[in-house]
Amino acid sequence: DAKTTQPPSMDCAEGRAANLPCNHSTISGNEYVYWYRQIHSQGPQYIIHGLKNNETNEMASLIITEDRKSSTLILPHATLRDTAVYYCIVRVAYGGNKLVFGAGTILRVKS
């Protein structure tokens, strides 16, 4: 699985959009980009995933650059409950359920 690089921490004002970047410059053509988050004292929670097209669901949007070497997770209207560690993971689809977690980005949403 390709390695990912994320900033260690970010702050965001409540109600504003939170944009979390991820670099995955060695991503292969058959690897997807996944985002999970972990709120304190809980297990990780799936947010969204994508291959090359931008994706949106009820939680967030995922923007993947055309060369697929980086992506941005967007939380459109961050709330205090979005304070968590956000993990960007690259993995091959249907290659088992092994996820390789990096250090992630600590997002602090402030009022």
Added chain:
Amino acid sequence: KAGVTQTPRYLIKTRGQQVTLSCSPISGHRSVSWYQQTPGQGLQFLFEYFSETQRNKGNFPGRFSGRQFSNSRSEMNVSTLELGDSALYLCASSLEEGARKLFFGSGTQLSVL
């Protein structure tokens, strides 16, 4: 639908003992994987089970083992506990192998004294 259930939530053991942790996946999910989380190493993959067979294993010593039962429930065992085994142990379930989405439990916090 109930989520992934892990028991116990907290556990305290002493060095040299062994421990068994339990995970009940979401109903209908057939794949279970285990992760260890420590402040120093972060989240690390332990192993993955599907249809009672271990499909994948992380880089952990043989003291760490697991199994899956016919109802998809899973247990992991750590023998001869060491202080460094103190961690949050997380279980995740999914419908199948290579599923797009994993569902994690809240974990078992193990403290080894």
